Amino acid sequence: MKFIVFDCFARFAHFKKPDTIKSPDSYLIPTRSSLTGMLGCMLGFSKKEFSKIWNPKNSKICVGINKELRKELFTFNYRMVKDNKGSYCGSTLARTQHVVTPNYRLYVSHNDVKTHDMLKTYVENNWSKYQTFLGISEHISRVRFIGEYEAIEKKEGKKVFIDSVIQHNNIKKIHVGDHNYYTSEYMPRVMNSKRESLEYAKYWFDRSGKSIQVDVNKYFNVEGNLVCEM
Numbered sequence: 001m002k003f004i005v006f007d008c009f010a011r012f013a014h015f016k017k018p019d020t021i022k023s024p025d026s027y028l029i030p031t032r033s034s035l036t037g038m039l040g041c042m043l044g045f046s047k048k049e050f051s052k053i054w055n056p057k058n059s060k061i062c063v064g065i066n067k068e069l070r071k072e073l074f075t076f077n078y079r080m081v082k083d084n085k086g087s088y089c090g091s092t093l094a095r096t097q098h099v100v101t102p103n104y105r106l107y108v109s110h111n112d113v114k115t116h117d118m119l120k121t122y123v124e125n126n127w128s129k130y131q132t133f134l135g136i137s138e139h140i141s142r143v144r145f146i147g148e149y150e151a152i153e154k155k156e157g158k159k160v161f162i163d164s165v166i167q168h169n170n171i172k173k174i175h176v177g178d179h180n181y182y183t184s185e186y187m188p189r190v191m192n193s194k195r196e197s198l199e200y201a202k203y204w205f206d207r208s209g210k211s212i213q214v215d216v217n218k219y220f221n222v223e224g225n226l227v228c229e230m
Contacts, residue, residue: 001150002109002150003060003109003148003220004107004108004120004148005108005149005222006146007104007105007143008038008104008132008143008144009066009102009103009141010101010133010134010140011101012099012101012134012139013026013098013099013139013141014026014136014139015034015135018188024094025096026135028067028205029104030134031188031193032061032189033051033197034135034187034190035061035099035230036051036059038132038134039119040053041128042122042130043115043118043122044130051191051192052193053112053189056229059109060107060109060110060220061107061108061229062220062222062227062228062229063087064105064163064168065103065162065165065207065208067101067209068208069207070100070131071097071099071100072095072098073095073098075093075096076096077091077093078091078094084169102134105146107151107164107220107225108128123143149222150222151222153218153219154219154220154226155218157214157218160213160214160215160219160225161212161213162213162216162219162226163205163225163227164226164228165228166205166212166216168184168202169200169202170216171214171216172216173215174204174213175211175213175215177212180212181219182208183205184202184205184210184218186201186202186205187200189230212227
């Protein structure tokens with residue numbers, strides 16, 4: 001199995017928590033569904049296609065953290081209109097959370113060789129059919145190709161240092177370190193073409209980007225980096 005490894009970064013990111021409405025909060029890390037949407041934009045798949053093409057049965061996505069994650073509040077001025085002509089009828093202010101200067105390392109593999117090779121070509125040449133972004137269209141993202149590497153699947157890892165986000169169900173035990181900033185997020189994992197959440201999952205990570213020492217059921221060794229599937 002091969003993984004395409006690349007960095008994805010932007011000035012800001014916003015991954016909206018569905019249980020916040022008027023003043024939306026943001027997850028610190030991208031949901032798996034938002035990453036599949038970004039990959040779909042890059043390769044030019046339609047909204048109905050990408051959720052099926054990049055589902056967990058066909059693909060594997062791991063997310064590492066290159067830079068310490070932090071959030072700030074910004075005030076957005078939302079314009080309200082009456083009709084399609086854009087008749088102005090006032091505005092409203094909303095304070096929203098945004099991740100500042102996010103930088104993630106993505107490890108992506110697809111079972112279909114054609115799709116996998118297509119993604120490698122696009123990332124390597126910095127191509128994109130449509131503009132990619134992190135969470136919302138205002139936060140335009142960029143990618144930097146790192147390489148394509150063979151991955152060795154490992155099982156029953158004990159006291160291994162994982163360099164990525166780890167799904168809670170994959171963890172047997174967390175070995176608490178002195179200098180780790182442990183954080184967990186409960187977020188959508190799989191969505192359908194109607195943007196309905198089909199599956200949720202809880203994830204653990206160090207928001208400063210450090211590795212977490214854990215006992216896990218399954219992980220991958222990608223060129224010396226130990227990562228877990230989202």
